[in-house]
Amino acid sequence: MVRIILIGYMGAGKTTVGKALATELGVPFYDLDWFITTRYRRSVPEIFAERGEEGFRDLERRMLHEAAEFEDIVLSCGGGTPCFFDNMDYMNSLADTIYLKATPEVLAMHLRMGKGKRPLLEGKSPEELEGYIREMLITREPFYSQAKYTIDVSLLDTVTKIQESVRLIRECLSI
Secondary structure, three states, rough: OEEEEEEEOOOOOOHHHHHHHHHHHHHOEEEEEHHHHHHHHHHHHHHHHHHHHHHHHHHHHHHHHHHOOOOOOOEEEOOOOOHHOOOHHHHHHHHHEEEEEEOOOHHHHHHHHHHOOOOHHHOOOOOHHHHHHHHHHHHHHHOOOOOOOEEEEEOOOOOHHHHHHHHHHHHHHOO
């Protein structure tokens, strides 16, 4: 049985690497935010607006407990998921957890290349974005570093670099 959970800051490549890894392993890929939005038929920003962060985080925890129980899965979590409740302990008890670690510069570049809207980042200059990411990583690193494995990801701007990240994960897990 394969159960892999990817964590890390937004823009680290959890979805990109997760999809490639799941395809290579022949297992389904789930994104926790997608799982939540599909179930509740609301976007994450809409859920935040309706329930506040506390309400969203409680919902996220419940959905994590459901999705993480699936067998033969690669699951990517939102950047904040490991930082609330006992989520990190729970994930470590069930799965191989992998922290996709990147520098603030790389994260900022990934986020600028990305197509999705990130409400927390709107209107920030490149310098402000990197500073914001640095501050957030200071508070989140103690949670992220609890993952069983850490993979340093560089700029994921080519298929070759994505495949290299998948290879490193497979090497860590001996699969």
